[in-house]
Amino acid sequence: MKIDNKTLNQILRTSLSNESLNLIVMPTEACNFRCVYCYEDFKLGRMEPRVVRGIKNLLTNRAPELRQLDLSWFGGEPLLALDVMEDVLEHVAQLVAAHPGLHHESNVTTNAWKLSRPVFERLLQLGVRTYQISFDGPRELHDKKRVRADGAPTFDRIWRNVEAMRAVDAPFHVILRVHVDRENDAAMPEFIDQLQGTFGADPRFEIFIRQLSRLGGPNDAELPILVGEAGQRRIEELRRRLRPDDGRSAASPPVPSTPNVCYAARANSYVVRADGRIGKCTVALDHPANQVGVLHENGELEITAARMLDWMRGLKSRNPVELFCPMLGLAESAPKTAVAS
Amino acid sequence: MKDKKKKKNKKQWNKDDCDFDSAGRFVIKNPELARRLASAVNGDSGLVLHISTPANTEGLPEHNCLLPVIGCIITNKRGCVDDECGDWILRVIAPEAFRQGFDEQAQLEEGGG
Numbered sequence: 456m457k458i459d460n461k462t463l464n465q466i467l468r469t470s471l472s473n474e475s476l477n478l479i480v481m482p483t484e485a486c487n488f489r490c491v492y493c494y495e496d497f498k499l500g501r502m503e504p505r506v507v508r509g510i511k512n513l514l515t516n517r518a519p520e521l522r523q524l525d526l527s528w529f530g531g532e533p534l535l536a537l538d539v540m541e542d543v544l545e546h547v548a549q550l551v552a553a554h555p556g557l558h559h560e561s562n563v564t565t566n567a568w569k570l571s572r573p574v575f576e577r578l579l580q581l582g583v584r585t586y587q588i589s590f591d592g593p594r595e596l597h598d599k600k601r602v603r604a605d606g607a608p609t610f611d612r613i614w615r616n617v618e619a620m621r622a623v624d625a626p627f628h629v630i631l632r633v634h635v636d637r638e639n640d641a642a643m644p645e646f647i648d649q650l651q652g653t654f655g656a657d658p659r660f661e662i663f664i665r666q667l668s669r670l671g672g673p674n675d676a677e678l679p680i681l682v683g684e685a686g687q688r689r690i691e692e693l694r695r696r697l698r699p700d701d702g703r704s705a706a707s708p709p710v711p712s713t714p715n716v717c718y719a720a721r722a723n724s725y726v727v728r729a730d731g732r733i734g735k736c737t738v739a740l741d742h743p744a745n746q747v748g749v750l751h752e753n754g755e756l757e758i759t760a761a762r763m764l765d766w767m768r769g770l771k772s773r774n775p776v777e778l779f780c781p782m783l784g785l786a787e788s789a790p791k792t793a794v795a796s
Numbered sequence: 797m798k799d800k801k802k803k804k805n806k807k808q809w810n811k812d813d814c815d816f817d818s819a820g821r822f823v824i825k826n827p828e829l830a831r832r833l834a835s836a837v838n839g840d841s842g843l844v845l846h847i848s849t850p851a852n853t854e855g856l857p858e859h860n861c862l863l864p865v866i867g868c869i870i871t872n873k874r875g876c877v878d879d880e881c882g883d884w885i886l887r888v889i890a891p892e893a894f895r896q897g898f899d900e901q902a903q904l905e906e907g908g909g
Contacts, residue, residue, distance in 0.1 A: 473821040516819050722822035748816075758816035764809040772807040 458773045461561060466778070470721040470770055474522040477724040479529050480510065480543065482547050483690040484729045488566050488609065490591075491600045494672040494738060498777035500751075501536050506731040511546045512754025515674040527718075528563040528583070531729075534570060537577075544581035560584060563674060566601070567613045572623070575616075578678055579625050589632040591667075592639035593646045599638075621657055629660045635690060636667040637679035648698050656699075664693050670738050720769045720781045725756075733758065733795040737765045740788035 458466070469475065486501035514524070526545065528540055535741040544561065551557050562585035565579070570586070590613070591597040598608035613717065620629060631650060635643055638672060647662065654660035666686055681689055718724040719735040725747075726734035733748035733756065734740060746756035765785060769777030831909045 471822055475822070513819065518820075720817075725819075725820060755818040757818070758815070758820060760815045761811050763816060764811060764814065768808060771809050774807075779895040 458775060458778075459746055467770060468714055470716060470723065470767070472723060474520065475525070475723050476517055476521055476523070476717055477525040477721065478510070478526065479527040479718065479724070479726040480533075481529050481531060481727065482533050482539035482543075484531040484616060485535055486530060486532045486566075487535060487604055488532065489602055489606075491602075491605050491674050492667055492670070492678055495740065496669040497531065497533065499531075502539050502729040503731065506727070506729065506750060507539055507542055509662055509731060509750040509752050509754055510727060512752070513750065513756065514543075514550060514754075515548060516559055516754050518554050521554075524557060524559045526559070526561040528561065528565075529726075530564075532566055532568070533563055534565050534574065535567070535576065537716060540583075541577070541581065542758075544583070548581065556684060560657075562587070565610070568603075569618045570616045570620075570663075572616075572619045576621055576623060576625075579623070579627060581602050584626065584627045585630070586620075587630045587632055588613065590650075591634050593642050593649070596639040596642055599712040600634075618653065621660075623655070627659055629654075631660060631662045633664045634702060635664060635693060636681060637765070640689065642682070643693055644696060646692060647794040651697065652792040662697055664690060664697070667692055716778045717780055717782075718767050718771070720778050722763070722767055735763070736782045736786070739782055745782075775787060 480500065481499075483501045484495065485497055485501070486495070518524075518794075526543070526547070530536075531538060540563075544658075547559050547561075551559050559582055561581070561583040563577075563583050564587045567586075567588045570588075591600040591602065592608075594608075594610040594614075597610040601609050603609055617629065617631070620627070628656070631654065633643075633647070633650070639646075643664075647664070650662050654662070666681045666689075669678055669680060678688070685718060717736075724735070726737055726740075726745075728734060729748055731750045732746060733750055734745040735747055736745050739745050744762060746759075747762040747766070748756055750756055765782045769779075769781055813825055815825055817823050
């Protein structure tokens with residue numbers, strides 16, 4: 456796919472502008488789950504206080520010129536360090552109050568184990584509007600893969616917490632991410648119907664189906680992933696199940712294809728590790744190419760420009776693959792499914 | 797062979813042309829690259845970049861230097877070019893504003909009003 460000039464201009468505007476800043480913050484790299492496909496090593500725990508101060512100082516420095524601040528809370532399991540999130544988000548609320556031109560949005564990728572209704576309402580109050588929560592199929596299959604660190608099952612509590620979110624009268628967006636592999640494939644139609652039946656009528660909930668990926672974890676070789684075109688076709692088939700009455704796909708004109716630009720390809724996006732290291736990609740966390748700098752306590756970022764520019768090469772080459780997954784070619788553990796996608 | 801090499805480099809960032817400042821902002825050190833990027837979004841507003849040193853400001857008015865050739869305004873953070881903070885902003889403006897600016901600049905140079 457060739458990127459036309461108009462699309463490229465849009466990409467350049469959003470990717471190079473210093474009026475936007477996207478920080479993917481890891482308030483802890485510890486996790487209470489041990490999903491069998493996970494690629495993280497959990498060696499770093501809670502974010503160090505000096506790093507939290509560094510983030511707050513950085514945001515204070517940038518706030519006067521920023522128009523858009525996007526905070527993505529990631530981990531580990533970010534809700535294990537809720538106090539760190541609160542500390543930073545309360546600071547952001549003060550900055551937004553002081554700078555009317557500044558708009559803030561937060562999202563969180565959480566396993567939802569600790570996402571009780573009071574925690575959810577507190578996060579909403581602090582501006583966390585988007586939640587990504589994963590399921591690995593119906594209970595009996597989910598509980599084989601998405602297990603607690605002590606091996607205990609997790610499905611029932613996650614389901615309860617997600618159901619409780621529906622009752623909250625507020626604007627938010629929940630992405631229910633469903634992983635499909637060869638083991639749970641057969642059970643998926645019924646599970647998707649269950650999700651649809653429970654959440655389908657609420658527009659605040661979105662069901663996102665995708666194949667399980669090998670992302671560099673120790674169990675990669677054993678993961679029963681879907682492969683090739685047949686796998687992709689299966690995912691499309693399951694996605695169509697979400698909208699059985701939608702017969703438009705064949706009749707309507709093709710949707711203009713806009714390349715998907717990964718946050719890691721952008722100049723204004725950083726991952727802040729719990730120890731203050733700065734990265735670009737949330738997958739190959741410890742790969743040398745992903746060590747692009749350090750955040751200091753005073754809020755100063757020490758960035759290695761040459762490494763940043765490697766991640767941003769798609770903006771120059773216009774190569775859609777380099778825009779979609781700049782990790783390909785930089786880190787050996789790049790997701791194999793990225794190319795196929 | 798030389799041409800091939802040149803073509804390849806065009807697809808990569810020149811590491812001497814750009815940097816990141818201590819606030820994590822993308823900084824363009826080469827005014828020519830700034831011009832090219834500005835041209836890439838010609839007519840669209842919204843791209844704000846930082847240029848570490850003033851582009852060629854000699855002979856330009858003190859406020860909001862209009863660079864009509866590339867359709868952009870270069871100012872420092874306070875909108876004034878004579879501050880020595882060295883932190884310059886390249887702001888792409890709409891073609892109409894650019895043309896108007898060009899006309900005003902031409903009138904100034906001609907001694908008109």
